[in-house]
Amino acid sequence: MNLRRYLDLIIYKTFADLRSEAAKTYIGFLWWVLDPIIFMTIFYIVFGLLMQRGTENYVPFLLTGLVAWRWFQATIIHGANAILAGRGLMRQVYIPKILFPLINIMTDLLKFIVVLAILLVFLWFYGFGINVSYLAFPLVLLVQFTLIAGLTILLSGLVPFLPDLRLLVEHILQLMFFVSGIFYDASQIPEQYKMYFYLNPMANIVEAYRSILMYGQWPDWSALSVIF
Amino acid sequence: MSHQLAISLSNVGAYYWRQEGYFRRSRYWALNNVSFNLYHSESLGVIGRNGAGKSTLLQLLAGIIKPDRGELVNYGVTASLLSLQLGFIPYLTGRQNAYLSGLLLGLEKSLIAERIEEIKAFSELGDFFEQSINTYSSGMKARLGFSVAFQLDPDILLVDEVLGVGDSEFRTKSADMMRKKIRSDKTIVLVSHNPLMIKQLCDRAIWIEKGVVQAEGSTDEVIRAYEARANASK
Numbered sequence A: 001m002n003l004r005r006y007l008d009l010i011i012y013k014t015f016a017d018l019r020s021e022a023a024k025t026y027i028g029f030l031w032w033v034l035d036p037i038i039f040m041t042i043f044y045i046v047f048g049l050l051m052q053r054g055t056e057n058y059v060p061f062l063l064t065g066l067v068a069w070r071w072f073q074a075t076i077i078h079g080a081n082a083i084l085a086g087r088g089l090m091r092q093v094y095i096p097k098i099l100f101p102l103i104n105i106m107t108d109l110l111k112f113i114v115v116l117a118i119l120l121v122f123l124w125f126y127g128f129g130i131n132v133s134y135l136a137f138p139l140v141l142l143v144q145f146t147l148i149a150g151l152t153i154l155l156s157g158l159v160p161f162l163p164d165l166r167l168l169v170e171h172i173l174q175l176m177f178f179v180s181g182i183f184y185d186a187s188q189i190p191e192q193y194k195m196y197f198y199l200n201p202m203a204n205i206v207e208a209y210r211s212i213l214m215y216g217q218w219p220d221w222s223a224l225s226v227i228f
Numbered sequence B: 001m002s003h004q005l006a007i008s009l010s011n012v013g014a015y016y017w018r019q020e021g022y023f024r025r026s027r028y029w030a031l032n033n034v035s036f037n038l039y040h041s042e043s044l045g046v047i048g049r050n051g052a053g054k055s056t057l058l059q060l061l062a063g064i065i066k067p068d069r070g071e072l073v074n075y076g077v078t079a080s081l082l083s084l085q086l087g088f089i090p091y092l093t094g095r096q097n098a099y100l101s102g103l104l105l106g107l108e109k110s111l112i113a114e115r116i117e118e119i120k121a122f123s124e125l126g127d128f129f130e131q132s133i134n135t136y137s138s139g140m141k142a143r144l145g146f147s148v149a150f151q152l153d154p155d156i157l158l159v160d161e162v163l164g165v166g167d168s169e170f171r172t173k174s175a176d177m178m179r180k181k182i183r184s185d186k187t188i189v190l191v192s193h194n195p196l197m198i199k200q201l202c203d204r205a206i207w208i209e210k211g212v213v214q215a216e217g218s219t220d221e222v223i224r225a226y227e228a229r230a231n232a233s234k
Helices: A002-023 A030-050 A058-080 A099-126 A132-158 A164-179 A191-197 A201-213 A221-227 B054-062 B094-105 B109-123 B126-130 B138-149 B168-183 B195-201 B219-232
Strands: B005-019 B025-039 B043-047 B069-074 B079-081 B156-160 B187-192 B204-209 B212-218
Touching: A002 A099, A002 B094, A002 B109, A030 A058, A030 A099, A058 A099, A058 A132, A058 A164, A058 A201, A099 A132, A099 A201, A132 A164, A132 A201, B005 B054, B025 B054, B025 B069, B025 B187, B025 B204, B043 B054, B043 B195, B043 B219, B054 B079, B054 B156, B054 B187, B094 B109, B094 B126, B094 B138, B109 B138, B138 B168, B168 B187, B168 B195, B187 B195, B195 B219, B204 B219, B212 B219
Parallel strands: B025 B212, B043 B187, B043 B204, B079 B156, B156 B187
Antiparallel strands: B005 B025, B005 B069, B204 B212
8 A cells, every 4th residue: 555655656756856847947848858969969079070080870879879878877866866855855754765766767767768769760760770689679778777776776875874975976977988988889999908898887788779779789698687 | 531642752862963074973862861651632732942852853753763762652653744835846836736745745646636626725726726836925835735734634743833824814724723633632742932832732741951851741830840941041
């Protein structure tokens, strides 16, 4: 009975947060889409045009990586702070603390789904059709979701005791962003560092996205199963 | 009036961590040593100055925090704080906030759906109920908060100085509602630093100072002791 109530609460609060976020700006929901596009444009200008480091099909390559990455980054940054931010509520009613990160995970998941849908449509128009390896895509998403949810819940539990951790996390994410092969391809990495590169779960996930969505290949199962 | 125990506290203490420079913190005992019994269908007043530990006591009774020492025994009752405007989000409508706040307070979604019209009527918001609460005056927000919070019906209602919200007409209405609850069989704990309010509403009172019970007994006695101390320290 309680579980049902908490579920209702999570769902209602998720939509309430999304609605209120959209109401804060003039173009509302459009920002969820515009946000990754602007982000991508910046990287395209810097790496694709100015430094000429772009690989073939650089725009879809970059966009795929960024969409996967932004989901990871956004959830962790929002979620890490969730329990701390909910302390006002906690002082007044008894609410299981885990609900706070769960609500954040849900809002970011829904935003990601919208962005992902747009990415897929974009890729189809670009000429990367649906292929048989799409069958593996839900599994990749599930692996990533598990990774994100696990890290977020863990962090949200630690941050109230160690508020400084939140600042550290931002830097770690920054580092991870650069070593996850989002704006470059793993083939550009010197051979002796490749082993370390693939120790990063996000690097594997980004690669799995690309092999499915762009190259029509099955992802690297062993790497994904290790993350899981 | 029955004298069945609802909650009993014996030598209860609760502390917070207080930061003292880098890497040093000390325990601050907001409640030091508190013992009393709360009986079914009584209304107990808790009086004390700011920082005496009154709000901490309510959090203990509501089960939001646990005692760090001593023992708190709950004889199978539900207790909740009367929290107004709990979790309100400025960009949502009155209706949406009523749902959200109700769910946070622990109401079932189906129950809120059943009572939503009642909430709307009691809050006297009319068409504003469907507007974003950004557009509300603070009095209107308070009315909405009160209307939602009063749908909650725990065994023990814990009240932290919330009487008197909105304009005078609404204030009378909400105070009446409050009195009705108090006179009914409901168990109430009312926390205040206003002796008059406690005198009007409670049958029994305790006085807390610096986390310790200073006096316990009939409202008149306790208030007299409290006021004597207040005058003496002037």
